[in-house]
Amino acid sequence: MANSNILGKYSPYNTIIHRLDPRFKLFSLILLMVVTFLPYGNYTNRFIILGVLTFFIALIMIIGKVSFRSFFKSLSSMWIMFIFLLIFMFFIPNEGKYLIHTFENGYSLYYDGLLNVGHIILRLVLMVALTIILTSTTLPMDITYALEWYLTPLKLLKFPTQIVSLTISLALRFIPTLLNESNRIMNAQKSRGVDYNRGFLMSKIRSITTLIIPLLVSCFSRSDELAIAMEARGYDPYKKRSHYKTLHFTYRDLFAIIFVLLLGGIMITASIFACYYQGCDDFINIIFGVPTI
């Protein structure tokens, strides 16, 4: 239960990546994700571009001391998806340019399917890597600040950005607390003879209720107490708020942003050229990288 952190958790080091501005990190995460999912024409181009991206992302992971162990751990929960992809893209009859083998009944396998699977898996792995870089080098609170900063334009439309960001930060804040709590309740119920790992559907549902109900009860009482505590200290959602930590842009961020923009720019240009010369006009093609048939 306690290690169900699929998107990684913060690791308290003090590297360059950790010290970068969270707003910038959020921006570059999105930019680099877009870049990994752009179409780059034929397979040679795609794999060269993804190779370059993999190199840079691995470099950032090493600089930021991101734990490769937790990275592979979060990938391990995706293997079912990979198998599905393999079945859908490779074993289900489809067409392609490069034939591997045709069976007697006309069922044939193509290299294209295999390449496609590899391509999609690589993209997903890179996406997970990017997310893990963000979460393991940035405090959840900082991510919320960054989100709030990006939401500020909505204030013009009377959108209550500070309430949204407070809700997000409270939710993030209470994840570890609730994990602890559920661990404690599970231990108590295990001592009363509940076995959470064994049994079939019905008995599993029954044993889960012994966890869910106490957890809900304590959740409600906790949120009630929190609301009272906040009001007792004069919380008013519509007042202007200041932050304990203010974000500053430094020269470090400037260099980083130039680097990321350069990388992103080169990739986007490459994509435009590839599309111009090799053609990729399909929307599905852009999203999933499936070649037009």
Next chain:
Amino acid sequence: MSLISFNNISFIYNKKDPNHYDALKEVTFSIEKGDFIALVGHTGSGKSTLVQTLNGLLLPTSGYTKVLDYYVTGDKEIIKRLKKEKNIKKRELKRFSHLRKEVGMVFQFPEYQLFSDTIIKDVMFGPLNFGLSEEEAKKRAIEALDEVGIDYTYYEKSPFEISGGEKRRVAIAGIIASSPSILVLDEPTVGLDPNGKKEILSLIKKIHEKGTTIIIVTHDMDVVMEYASKVVVLKDSRFIKMVTPSELFNSKDLSNFSLEIPSFYKFKRYLADFGFNKDITNINTIDELVDKIGEKYGK
């Protein structure tokens, strides 16, 4: 042959992580049948971790805990050795159901474990899990509720609509309904008013008198002094000593373990400091002390 023995157990949280943490280091001692053990030590000294190895909620990373006939261990060497010498299979070492019936465990704030729609059902839950029939479980539940002083008018009420002290008593009833031979309590009196505290403690005493071995984790030295037959002191994840309460409180190194002195012993120290000239080092009850003071002033 003792009832429970901790054999050189260590426990490491997040073993493979960079920020792993040793919660127990080479703890060795044993507990006899019928003991009333108080487990003391400052916060983070490993008390809760230690008791959780008793029913297999945590498996020691090295060494083993032996409870009744069960070996609780996560140490690969020891698992191999047990298999070779005693022919105990790895699968059997993972089967805790019977052990958990024998070792009742009351956690901090046990009222958080209540979940059923009626109190009687909640108390019956444990016995039913341990394979008793519906009628037998109900009989046990009624006995347990009697013991904690919850009468039949409560049976059909929801456990969420009664007071905090009552909730805690119902939760404890839920544990003792499975009639464990060892009862472990982790700070059972935290957050209760003085009356509630007294009720819980006298309940524990009553259970002890029936022959149940009690292990209680506590910060309250008055409880230790009044109820425990032996005190186990832990400090910085290590076992320090196992002594009787009076030995502990009369010893000079008490402050080393960040323990509070019970009011009675504080009073004794004040007496000595203010020049009370009778020998009171061996006096451990209030009555004896009153007699001694009376002697001095001739009453």
